[in-house]
Amino acid sequence: MIKIGLLGLGTVGSGVFSILEKHAETIKRKVGTDLKIEKVLVKDKDKQRDLDFDDQILTDDIDEIINNKDIDLLVELIGGENPAYNYIIAALNSGKSVVTANKLVIAKYEQEIMGLAREKGVQINYEGSVAGGIPVIRPLKESFAANKIERLYGILNGTTNYILTKMTNEEREFDEVLAEAQSLGYAERDPHSDISGADAAYKISILSSIAFETSIDLNGVYVEGIEGIELEDIKLAEELGYVIKLLAIAKYHQDGLDVRVHPAFISKEHPLALVNDVYNAIYLHGDAVGDVMSYGQGAGRMPTASAVVADIMQAARDIYYQRPEVDNLDSIYNHDLVNISQVENSFYLRLQVKDKPGVLAQITKIFGENQVSLASVIQKHRLSEIVPIVLVTHQVKEENINKSLTAIKGLDDVISIKNLIRVEEL
Ligand SMILES: NC(=O)C1=CN([C@@H]2O[C@H](COP(=O)(O)OP(=O)(O)OC[C@H]3O[C@@H](n4cnc5c(N)ncnc54)[C@H](OP(=O)(O)O)[C@@H]3O)[C@@H](O)[C@H]2O)C=CC1
Numbered sequence: 001m002i003k004i005g006l007l008g009l010g011t012v013g014s015g016v017f018s019i020l021e022k023h024a025e026t027i028k029r030k031v032g033t034d035l036k037i038e039k040v041l042v043k044d045k046d047k048q049r050d051l052d053f054d055d056q057i058l059t060d061d062i063d064e065i066i067n068n069k070d071i072d073l074l075v076e077l078i079g080g081e082n083p084a085y086n087y088i089i090a091a092l093n094s095g096k097s098v099v100t101a102n103k104l105v106i107a108k109y110e111q112e113i114m115g116l117a118r119e120k121g122v123q124i125n126y127e128g129s130v131a132g133g134i135p136v137i138r139p140l141k142e143s144f145a146a147n148k149i150e151r152l153y154g155i156l157n158g159t160t161n162y163i164l165t166k167m168t169n170e171e172r173e174f175d176e177v178l179a180e181a182q183s184l185g186y187a188e189r190d191p192h193s194d195i196s197g198a199d200a201a202y203k204i205s206i207l208s209s210i211a212f213e214t215s216i217d218l219n220g221v222y223v224e225g226i227e228g229i230e231l232e233d234i235k236l237a238e239e240l241g242y243v244i245k246l247l248a249i250a251k252y253h254q255d256g257l258d259v260r261v262h263p264a265f266i267s268k269e270h271p272l273a274l275v276n277d278v279y280n281a282i283y284l285h286g287d288a289v290g291d292v293m294s295y296g297q298g299a300g301r302m303p304t305a306s307a308v309v310a311d312i313m314q315a316a317r318d319i320y321y322q323r324p325e326v327d328n329l330d331s332i333y334n335h336d337l338v339n340i341s342q343v344e345n346s347f348y349l350r351l352q353v354k355d356k357p358g359v360l361a362q363i364t365k366i367f368g369e370n371q372v373s374l375a376s377v378i379q380k381h382r383l384s385e386i387v388p389i390v391l392v393t394h395q396v397k398e399e400n401i402n403k404s405l406t407a408i409k410g411l412d413d414v415i416s417i418k419n420l421i422r423v424e425e426l
């Protein structure tokens, strides 16, 4: 029998608990032995819970798990940086294998955690940390191992994709849809992590380090969230043949690796444009396999628990058969991350200007001086003395756009720059 210490009995922890119960027989057959949840760490032992268990297994003392020699496997599902990080390190140090869905901790401390697991000869599995139930970590490590991965695009945050989908299809308000995503268990405890793009940045950083065999400095990943997206931008995107998605991108660039997260216009025709609600997708290109897309639910109780339980089963099987963990996936490269100012894209720009002759000419002159050429210009209906203008550029370095915007902001007749969104040619 393999005994488990489960940390956290919230959205994902309760899903793991119920799958381990519901499929106990099948799991036993596939692993080779029974799995038993020996102890469950929670914050509040008196909280009302919808699960059927003996209260004795609940604890609020981590030592009862870390110091319990009978527990072989620690499953960390409390989230956040600390104490989760400390508990993972303590478990590895005491020779326990670890399963976690904590993208923050893995992205921030990947090198240290992987190194420690290797040193101790134990497993650290984290399939649930990226794109919930979609198998993506193991495929990258194993199924695509014979490839050079050239680029990777992902919709990696369920909460923001849910919000953008509901804003697009139902014209609903941001705050109302966010509250719904929280009640469905999709959002992080601090939903700012979802909205700001940080959660997706942790995830693309984890995927990049595996795909490109490199360590990733999170501080070098450009991150922009969906806070600035307005219904107006969504409608204009639709008019222009695009949808807006919070896109995570990792690809080779002449100066290193281009890793970033931001809202992007993507063609309505691209398969990623059809990824809606809480669904996530990863679209990658390997030199041998070509284009591959994986799709499924990226957040939520049971989809995430599906990935976590599979990780538990893999670790348990290896513990039971005393197979040492052999992971030769060292980060052998130290690719530089490219500064966003050096990245080329097309841009969508929405401005409000005074309704006067010559304003557009002044704007296009500034663009011309900064080598920005325009693919389209749309002047929308006049609102009192204000005219909304929408511009789409051809491909240009971001630093040229920034210089242009600084000059455009200084024009007397420009009232405001409402939004600047990258148009990603996938
Ligand atoms: N929700 C999702 O869809 C997904 C979540 N994840 C990741 O899974 C992890 C868990 O998320 P989720 O289940 O949503 O989180 P929840 O907030 O729903 O649950 C957290 C659980 O951890 C317990 N807990 C929190 N802090 C402590 C602490 N300091 N000491 C002991 N117990 C603690 C809570 O106890 P109590 O019950 O007493 O409050 C609760 O049971 C996170 O890393 C998250 O990023 C990954 C993919 C998808």
Ligand SMILES: N[C@@H](CC=O)C(=O)O
Residues within 6 Å of the ligand: 129, 130, 131, 132, 156, 157, 158, 159, 160, 186, 187, 188, 194, 199, 298, 299, 300
């Ligand atoms: N908050 C996350 C949960 C899964 O990782 C999300 O919305 O994707």
Ligand code: NA
Residues within 6 Å of the ligand: 127, 128, 129, 130, 131, 132, 133, 134, 135, 136, 137, 307
């Ligand atoms: Na996953």
